[in-house]
Amino acid sequence: xxxxxxATTAPVRGxxxxxxxxxxxxxxxxxxxxxxxxxxxxxxxxxxxxxAGLYVSEMITSRALVERNETTMRLVRHHESExxxxxxxxxxxxxxxxxxxxxxxxxxxxxxxxxxFGCPVPKVTRKGGGAALPWKLGLFRSIVEDAARAAGxxxxxxxxRKGIDEDHLTYVDAGRIAxxxxxxAVALHARTAAEFYSGAADWxxxxxxKEAVTEVPVLGNGDIWSADDAVTMxxxxxxxxxxxxxxxxxxxxxxxxxxxxFGQDAPAVDAxxxxxxxxxxxxxxxxVEFFEDEQRxxxxxxxxxxxxxxxxxxxxxxxxxxxxxxxLAQIDELLATLDHDEPYPGAAAEGxxxxxxxxxxPALPDGWLADRGLDQAASRDLATAELSHSGG
Numbered sequence: 586x587x588x589x590x591x592a593t594t595a596p597v598r599g600x601x602x603x604x605x606x607x608x609x610x611x612x613x614x615x616x617x618x619x620x621x622x623x624x625x626x627x628x629x630x631x632x633x634x635x636x637a638g639l640y641v642s643e644m645i646t647s648r649a650l651v652e653r654n655e656t657t658m659r660l661v662r663h664h665e666s667e668x669x670x671x672x673x674x675x676x677x678x679x680x681x682x683x684x685x686x687x688x689x690x691x692x693x694x695x696x697x698x699x700x701x702f703g704c705p706v707p708k709v710t711r712k713g714g715g716a717a718l719p720w721k722l723g724l725f726r727s728i729v730e731d732a733a734r735a736a737g738x739x740x741x742x743x744x745x746r747k748g749i750d751e752d753h754l755t756y757v758d759a760g761r762i763a764x765x766x767x768x769x770a771v772a773l774h775a776r777t778a779a780e781f782y783s784g785a786a787d788w789x790x791x792x793x794x795k796e797a798v799t800e801v802p803v804l805g806n807g808d809i810w811s812a813d814d815a816v817t818m819x820x821x822x823x824x825x826x827x828x829x830x831x832x833x834x835x836x837x838x839x840x841x842x843x844x845x846x847f848g849q850d851a852p853a854v855d856a857x858x859x860x861x862x863x864x865x866x867x868x869x870x871x872x873v874e875f876f877e878d879e880q881r882x883x884x885x886x887x888x889x890x891x892x893x894x895x896x897x898x899x900x901x902x903x904x905x906x907x908x909x910x911x912x913l914a915q916i917d918e919l920l921a922t923l924d925h926d927e928p929y930p931g932a933a934a935e936g937x938x939x940x941x942x943x944x945x946x947p948a949l950p951d952g953w954l955a956d957r958g959l960d961q962a963a964s965r966d967l968a969t970a971e972l973s974h975s976g977g
Contacts (some may be wrong), residue, residue, distance in 0.1 A: 598812075598816055598846045598847075598848075599847075599848050600847065600848030600849075601614060601819070601847050601848065602614075604802060604825055604826040605802070606639075606697065606740045606742060606769045606770045606802060607697075607738070607739075607740030607741075607769035607770075608738065608740065609639075609669055609696065609697060609740050609769075611637075611638060611639055611826070612637060612849060613636065613637040613638045613843060613844045613847050613849050614638075614804075614819070614825060614826030614827065614847065615636070615637070615638035615639070615815070615826060615827055615828075615829060615840065615843045615844075615847070616638060616639045616640075616641060616772070616804060616826065616827070616828045616829070617629065617632055617638065617639065617640040617641055617828075617829060617830075617833065617840070618641065618744075618806060618828045618829060618830035619641045619642060619643055619644045619673040619699070619701070620643070620830060620831075620834075621643055621644060622643070622885075622888070623643070623834070624640070624641060624642060624643050625642075625643060625660065625872075625875055626662070626663060626664050626667070626871075626875050627868065627871035627872040627874065627875040627882075628837070628868065628871075629642070629663075629664075629667060630664055630666060630667065630871055631837045631864070631867060631868050631871055632833065632837045632840045633666070633667070633840075634837075634867075635837055635838040635839075635840050635841035635851070635852070635854075636838070636839070636840025636841040636842070636843055636844040636851055637840065637844050637849060637851075638840060638843070638844075639669060639671055639697065640667065640671060641671040641672070641673050641697075641699055642660060642661065642663075642671060642672045642673055642695075643660055643673070644673045644674075644675050644701050644704070645657055645660060645661060645672055645673060645674055645675070645685075646674075646675050646676070647674050647675065647676030647678075647681045647682045647684070647685035648676065648678075648681050648685075650674070650685040650688060650689075651681055651684050651685050651688065661689075661694050661695070662694075663694075663695070668696070669696035669697055670694070670695040670696045670697070671695055671696065671697040671698075671699065672689060672694060672695040672697070672698055672699070673698075673699040673700070673701050673744070674686070674698060674699070674700055674701065674732075675700075675701040675704065675709075675714070675715070676700075676728065677712075677713065677714045677718060677724075677728075678728075679724075679727040679728045679730075679731040679732075680731070682700070682728050682731065682732050683731040683732050683734065683735040684735070686698055686732045686735040686736050686739075686741070687735045689739070690735065690736060690737060690739055695739070696739065696740075697739065697740045697741075697742070698732070698736055698739060698740070698741045698742070699741075699742045699743070699744055699772075700728065700729065700732060700741065700742070700743050700744065700768075701715065701744055702715065702716065702718055702719050702725070702743060702744065702745040702746075702759070703715065703716050703744050703745050703746045703774050704716060705746065705778040705779075705781050705947070707947070707948035708948075710749075710778055710947050710948050710949060711948035711949065711950065712950065713949070713950050713953060715778070716745070716746040716748070716749065716777070716778035716947075717749055717778065717947065717949055717950075717953065719745055719748070719755040719756075719758070719759040720748070720749060720753060720755055720953065720954065720957060721957060721958065721959045722758060722759075722762065722957050723957075723958065723959060724959050725759060725762060725763075726762050726766055729741075729743060729762065729763050729766040729767065729768055730766040730767060733766055733767025733768060734767065736767075740769040740770070741767065741768055741769055742768055742769055742770040742771065742772065743759070743763040743768045743770075743771045743772070744771075744772040744773075744774070744806070744828070745759055745760075745763075745771070745772070745773060745774070746773070746774050746776055746777055746778055747773070747774075747775060747776060747777045747787065747790050748777050748778070749777060749778050749779065749947050749949070749954070750777050750778065750779035750946075750947060751777060751779070753954060754777070756773055756790060756794055757793065757794060757797045759771075760773070760794050760797055760798040760803070761797055761798060763798075763801075764798050764800050764801050768801060769801055769802075770801050770802040770803070770804060770825075771794070771798055771801065771802075771803055771804070772803075772804035772805075772806055772828050773790065773791050773794050773803070773804070773805060773806060774786070774806040774807050774828070774830075775787045775788055775790045775791050775805065775806065775807040776807060778947045779944055779945065779946065779947050780944050781941075781942050781943070781944065781945060782831070782939070782940050782941050782942055783941055783942050783943050783944050784944070785808060786806075786807025786808040787807075788805065788807070788808075788818055788821060788822055789822075791803070791805040791807075791818070791822040791824050792821070792822040792823060792824075795822060795823045795824055795825075796823075802825035802826060803824050803825055804824060804825060804826045804827060804828050805818050805819070805822055805824040805826075805827050805828065806827070806828035806829075806830065808832075809827055809828075809829050809830075809832045810832040810935060810936055810937065810938075811832070811839070811842070811935065812839070812842035812843045812845070812846035813846070814832070815827045815829070815843055815846065816846050816847070827843075829843070830939075831937070831938055831939030831940070832938070834889070834892040834938045834939045835889055835891070835892025835893035835894070835895060835938060836892070836893075836938075837864060837868070838854045838856070838864065841854055842854065855929070856929040856934070857925065857926060857927060857928055857929060858897050858898075858899075858923055858924060858925055858926070858927035858928075859923075859925025859926065859927075861893055861894065861897065862920045862923055862925060864893065865886070865889070865890075865893045865894075865916075865920070866913075866916060866917070866920060868886060868889060868893075869882060869883060869886040869910075869913060869916055870882075870913065872885045872886055873913065879911075879912055879913060880911050880912070883910045883911050883912055883913065883915070883916065884911065886910070886916075887907070887908045887909065887910065890904055890907045890908045891904070892938050892939070894907075895933070895934050895938060896930040896931075896932075896933030896934030896935070897927065897930055897933075897934065898924075898927060898930075899923060903919060903922065903923070906919050907919055
């Protein structure tokens with residue numbers, strides 16, 4: 586189904602009601618989606634410098650948190666400037682997920698927890714995790730109920746996809762179950778696992794979920810490439826807020842555009858090449874601080890080069906050099922060679938960014954779709970499903 590983001594009439598902009606997720610209030614109803622290798626502390630801090638909303642961590646595997654894996658314990662740390670703090674958990678075992686939530690509460694690691702049921706990565710769905718898991722309604726209910734109980738007053742939310750494929754949709758049932766099980770909000774990436782990130786998001790599914798889930802906020806996710814897309818999604822679907830993923834890659838100032846679109850004060854963005862270069866440099870600086878290692882931080886910024894300079898007249902040699910930097914001094918030298926007065930290129934810098942790919946048959950455990958209960962074989966598959974992959 587075609588996305589409804591290509592409206593023929595301009596979306597209505599202006600002040601909107603605050604988004605309330607449990608006791609948490611967001612004046613701008615915008616959430617940064619967890620993205621593996623992207624939404625670390627450095628990127629979250631950068632996005633906050635431009636706008637407002639809820640900025641979620643990279644996905645954390647529940648078992649790794651319970652076992653206090655060194656890398657995981659680094660990922661759950663937030664900078665003192667981050668408030669509210671948000672962590673996304675992935676897990677398949679109700680007991681382990683609940684224990685991870687209890688650790689977050691007891692050690693005051695976050696102000697909000699999100700549960701990931703949207704990951705389409707084959708290594709996860711092949712074991713019954715991620716977007717495959719809500720097909721097993723009883724297991725899904727147990728995870729959300731136990732996690733919500735462990736969270737207490739801490740707002741706990743659920744992020745999911747439409748389902749496994751168009752013949753095995755789960756989102757309406759899962760949304761109702763999550764609401765009844767104690768979730769403070771539900772978010773829908775309006776694609777199936779089979780679609781991965783291809784094609785156009787089915788915004789009508791978000792509207793249907795909003796009609797079915799009436800007691801907690803419903804957030805929409807998918808194909809928000811601009812502030813106008815976000816406003817249009819909310820107007821057309823009735824959703825209470827938006828979740829932004831790939832649209833902010835190389836454009837952290839999108840959160841400033843979103844704040845302004847929803848009636849909040851935000852600095853004006855004049856996206857000249859100089860403005861973009863400064864944002865890129867700031868991102869690199871924050872990555873160096875996050876990793877406490879200049880070489881590692883500069884290696885990490887390399888993957889952002891194409892996103893930041895999409896559509897701008899930056900030569901291939903310069904792009905290639907930026908994609909091999911190992912120090913902030915090298916970055917400064919290369920950015921100094923750009924024409925900082927070069928204006929925003931318009932449509933060339935807009936539109937899709939990040940992964941897309943093509944539809945694919947979801948990898949599932951043998952017999953997974955035979956019924957919606959959990960048999961012994963499926964239970965064995967789930968025991969090895971907690972892998973560190975993200976998405977949704």
